[in-house]
Amino acid sequence: SAIDMDKLLSSNASRMSRRIYSDEAVYRLEQDRIFKHNWLYLAHESQLKNSGDFMLAYMGEVPVIVARGEDGKIHASVNSCSHRGVPVCSADKGNARSFVCPYHGWTYASDGRLLLVPQDRKKNCINKESLGLKQVPRIESVFGLIFGCFDPEVESLESHLGDMRYYLEAMFDRFPSGIEVVGAAQKWRLSSNWKLPVETLLGDVAHGQFLHGSFLSAKDMKNAEDTGLNVVPKAGHGSIMRLLPPDTPIEHMTWGMEAVLSDSVPEELKEYLLNTQRESMKRLDAVQGRIKASTLGVYPNFSAFGYHSSIRVSHPRGPGETEYWTWWFVPADASDAVREMLRPNYNFYFGPGGALEQEDVYSWQQQFIGASIPGMEDTPLVCELGLGEETSHPEMPGQVGDCYNEHYVRQFYLRWKEDMKKGGE
Numbered sequence: 290s291a292i293d294m295d296k297l298l299s300s301n302a303s304r305m306s307r308r309i310y311s312d313e314a315v316y317r318l319e320q321d322r323i324f325k326h327n328w329l330y331l332a333h334e335s336q337l338k339n340s341g342d343f344m345l346a347y348m349g350e351v352p353v354i355v356a357r358g359e360d361g362k363i364h365a366s367v368n369s370c371s372h373r374g375v376p377v378c379s380a381d382k383g384n385a386r387s388f389v390c391p392y393h394g395w396t397y398a399s400d401g402r403l404l405l406v407p408q409d410r411k412k413n414c415i416n417k418e419s420l421g422l423k424q425v426p427r428i429e430s431v432f433g434l435i436f437g438c439f440d441p442e443v444e445s446l447e448s449h450l451g452d453m454r455y456y457l458e459a460m461f462d463r464f465p466s467g468i469e470v471v472g473a474a475q476k477w478r479l480s481s482n483w484k485l486p487v488e489t490l491l492g493d494v495a496h497g498q499f500l501h502g503s504f505l506s507a508k509d510m511k512n513a514e515d516t517g518l519n520v521v522p523k524a525g526h527g528s529i530m531r532l533l534p535p536d537t538p539i540e541h542m543t544w545g546m547e548a549v550l551s552d553s554v555p556e557e558l559k560e561y562l563l564n565t566q567r568e569s570m571k572r573l574d575a576v577q578g579r580i581k582a583s584t585l586g587v588y589p590n591f592s593a594f595g596y597h598s599s600i601r602v603s604h605p606r607g608p609g610e611t612e613y614w615t616w617w618f619v620p621a622d623a624s625d626a627v628r629e630m631l632r633p634n635y636n637f638y639f640g641p642g643g644a645l646e647q648e649d650v651y652s653w654q655q656q657f658i659g660a661s662i663p664g665m666e667d668t669p670l671v672c673e674l675g676l677g678e679e680t681s682h683p684e685m686p687g688q689v690g691d692c693y694n695e696h697y698v699r700q701f702y703l704r705w706k707e708d709m710k711k712g713g714e
């Protein structure tokens with residue numbers, strides 16, 4: 290490869306080239322080395338309960354149909370007709386017995402098999418068995434989160450996650466009824482590199498008091514995470530969290546909103562959140578029950594946001610263009626009334642109209658401009674905070690640093706560099 294990865298990232302990842310965010314050749318190589326060989330988030334099982342349920346997703350730049358087949362299994366097929374390449378499905382989600390290409394009517398099953406070619410009158414010139422939609426060969430799920438991978442030889446999802454599984458469990462397996470993803474994704478475009486939103490949710494606590502400073506002071510809030518921890522369960526994955534002391538009163542531990550502490554919260558919601566927390570404490574182990582994860586990230590581009598109750602994916606669309614998708618999740622047994630009371634928590638602070646997200650998006654877009662200044666490509670960026678200070682934790686798996694430790698960025702990019710080098714030497 291013409292790209293010298295060691296010039297892009299120093300050996301301990303404390304210095305990185307701006308080209309990592311802005312260079313077209315680096316971006317193209319990522320599509321090949323990162324997105325074709327890693328587990329990528331597709332959908333949540335609550336969105337695909339019945340045979341024929343489907344939704345569209347992306348794996349990097351590749352559009353896929355994720356569907357539950359007649360066999361009850363989840364399948365993912367590239368959304369492009371074998372005849373002339375037209376997308377065979379244009380609805381974001383729904384339930385369908387088959388997908389009929391709008392151009393000449395070739396018809397495919399939920400699992401991608403080619404069922405019918407209307408023009409093949411003598412039924413002898415088309416070998417239907419070999420002309421199904423291209424399949425994503427590996428599909429696995431964890432706590433209802435479905436991931437796919439184009440590389441048939443990839444390690445299991447379980448092994449990819451390593452100790453990240455423990456933290457996913459604390460967020461996604463805490464409710465006895467499970468979680469339910471509600472409605473369609475919010476989707477929006479950012480003039481930013483896809484990795485920057487990922488980094489932010491992996492561990493960037495430091496921006497809170499500055500970027501969101503006026504908002505937080507106007508609301509008389511302080512950044513709750515500036516006393517928290519940055520956890521790296523395995524290189525590339527991460528979480529911003531607080532581990533509450535064992536004697537913390539239950540009303541300080543509830544999932545989702547901090548709302549139960551406020552007088553203005555309706556009794557019904559307060560009651561529901563307290564009960565839900567009691568159930569979660571029985572279900573999770575004694576440490577997991579005390580974890581308040583504000584964010585999680587799974588390498589390469591999946592994020593989850595605890596306070597916002599959202600699942601997020603950062604889809605690459607060019608070095609300086611990202612399509613960001615966010616879904617809202619709630620405990621599956623939450624009543625309609627409780628959902629309505631929780632909804633502002635999803636829409637007010639974050640998402641395309643969110644008061645705080647506007648500020649994040651501004652910085653992500655400005656960062657791409659800074660990473661693209663001519664002549665500055667090789668003036669490196671600094672990822673040195675807390676270098677070497679991360680340690681193991683007595684109660685939780687992974688490497689833990691204080692909230693401003695940039696271990697999470699260094700580990701993300703070391704994993705990224707390893708992948709970018711694979712197959713290229």
Ligand code: FES
Nearest residue numbers: 370372373390393
């Ligand atoms: Fe799909 Fe022709 S392109 S049927």
